[in-house]
Amino acid sequence: MVEKRSVCLFCSLGCGLGIEVDGGGALGIEYYPEHPVNNGRLCPRGHYALELLNHPHRLYVPQIRDGEGLRKASWDEALNLLATRIDETRKSYGPQSIGIVLDPNHTNEEVEAGLRLAEAIGTSNFSCSFSPEDYGLLKGLRGLSYSEIKAEELEEFNCILVIGSLFESHPILAKRVIGAKYKKRGNSLIVIDPQRTNTALFANIHLENRPGSEALVLAGILKSLIKGASEEAVGKWGGELKAGLENIPDEAISQASGIRMGQLAEAARVFNDSEKGVVILSPGFGRHRGLPELAQLSILLANLSKGEKGILPLFTFGNALGSYRAAPNPVKTFPQLIEDASGGGIKLLLLFGEDILSAYPSEAVQKAIGQVEFLVSAGLFPSEISKFAHIVLPSASWLEKSGTVSSFKGRDQVLEPVLPPPGIARPDLEIMSQLATRLGFSLEPKAQRKAEKGISIDIQGLIRGVASLPKEMTAEEEGAKEEYPYLLVGEENSIHFADGSITRNFGWAMEVLPSPYIEINTRDAEKLGLDGGGEVLVRSRSGESTLPVQITDRIPQGVLFAPSHFPQVRCLYGWRIDPDLGYLESRPERVSLMVRD
Secondary structure, rough: OOOHHHHHHHHOOOEEEEEEOOOOOEEEEEOOOOOOOOOOOOOOOHHOOHHOOOOOOOOOOEEEHHHHHHHHEOOHHHHHHHHHHHHHHHHHHHHEHHHHHHOOOOOHHHHEEEEEEEEHHHOOOOEEEEOHHHHHHHHOOOOOOOEOOHHHHHHOEEEEEEOHHHHHHHHHHHHHHHHHHHHOOOOOEEOOOOOOOHHOOOOOEEEOOOOOOHHHHHHHHHHHHOOOOOHHHHHHHHHHHHHHHHHHHHHHHHHHHOOHHHOOOHHHHHHHOOOOEEEEOOOOOOOOOOOHHHHHHHHHHHHHHEEEEEEEEEEOOHHHHHHHOOOOOOOOOOOHHHHHHHHHHHOOOEEEEEHHHHHHOHHHHHHHHHHEEEEEEEEEOOHHHHHHEEEEEEEEHHHHHHEEEEEOOEEEEEEEOOOOOOOOOOOOOHHHHHHHHHHOOOOOOOOOOOOOOOOOOOOOHHHHHHHHHHHHHHHHHHHOOOOEEEEEEEEEOOOOOOOOOOOOOHHHHHHOOOOOOOOEEOOOOOOOOOOOOEEEEEEEEEEOEEEEEEEEOOOOOOEEEOOOOOOOOOOOOOOEOOOOOOOOOOEEEEEEEEEOO
């Protein structure tokens, strides 16, 4: 028996783990207490990551569409066919009719190779399918200098401000955060979240904000912090920021966020007075709006507070930061590429990794897939997207390939294969390289692109973004409150990863959380006659689903929560592209409920 070390990519922490291997099989998980991030601890996703290895449902051989079904094929046949179709598509429609999409759990080298493959083909249609919450955060942090905090340092801080459902999305940090709070009398935990989550239950100050108003809450805290402060005290950003925030009325912040200015002032005082403090950003799908503003406000709060302060941004995908740095400025974002495909502009589409029909079960994506003349899907498991593919390619998981990934701090970690891929599956880097060879060029490695640092925050642009939020939220509510009276918020848990298309293949995950549900406040349930549970038909402008009800008093009236790891929940969220970001909006969705008999 041999123990091989690796890294978990089921979130951006980059927790270290080991896998016991014997005779070509994965036997179990080994724990490494000396790893600086997780000290040997693993969340359920990490603990059962070994199910990726030798899984009976893994794709293990290329497949080519033959009539209504798929038949097995050799790599030579599949790649030769793909190369021929790429050449034919370029000649018939031009190189811009070809698109390539990789998800952000690919290695830095694979993202670079995908970009070089697109450049060699002659298309600018290359994108990473970042989740909306990751992309908003990355865009807000791009090019900015900020004090980064290591996860292993958290227990040394005497004030931690958490935005999001941290214990559910990144449970490995729970022990460190609790340890920090109880290490010394007077230490504090501040949580901004509309739900009374397990994270919030430990808080000294829990700001139960209106869903989607987190950026406004942070703006109110900053406004209280620098109110009355001298220009010298607030530094290079503070003077302009102070003037801008003063133009946003206290009433607008309080009404839109549901938090009194006095509560925000108390949170500002506690954070400012702490000797060492950190803002932890843990956004989730369908939970927040204004994520770039939220990221920049966090940087400003850390910079303008007294003492030693910093921020700790966390992402859904394990290599979100590395992927963003490898391809920071795509000509088209992933949603823009999909929009182009839905209009008939993309004739051949190569998808590596994420099942986009599961992650974004919207009309726009379904239309895009229907418009593509030749679709190629490379992944780990049979998926919704592979049902429509003309070629399905078996990929290696991160536990079966070499490369580097960058955790939430940008710390590069080296991957080495724990086991060979199943059957004749291959790493996507090898697939792209062999495809390039058939097209007549080579994917020579280049220096990894790095995000620029040291650029100043556009304070005026930030203020405009924050000031627009109350109006947007009010207009949205007034326009939909009769037809769609409830607000649906995506809920995080430690069982499933991202859209769940990978972890829904795991036996333990499906035993614990096999299907979605919807949480409803006790009083709302009574009004609907749902005292004993039951099912409801949930409708939005974008879709509908029938979901079982869970009744709770840990959420506000008029607000619903549902796990965002299922297409039955994700189909309720609209496909809306932010005109400034060029990416999908990440925000709660207005819905209606109808009781099922």
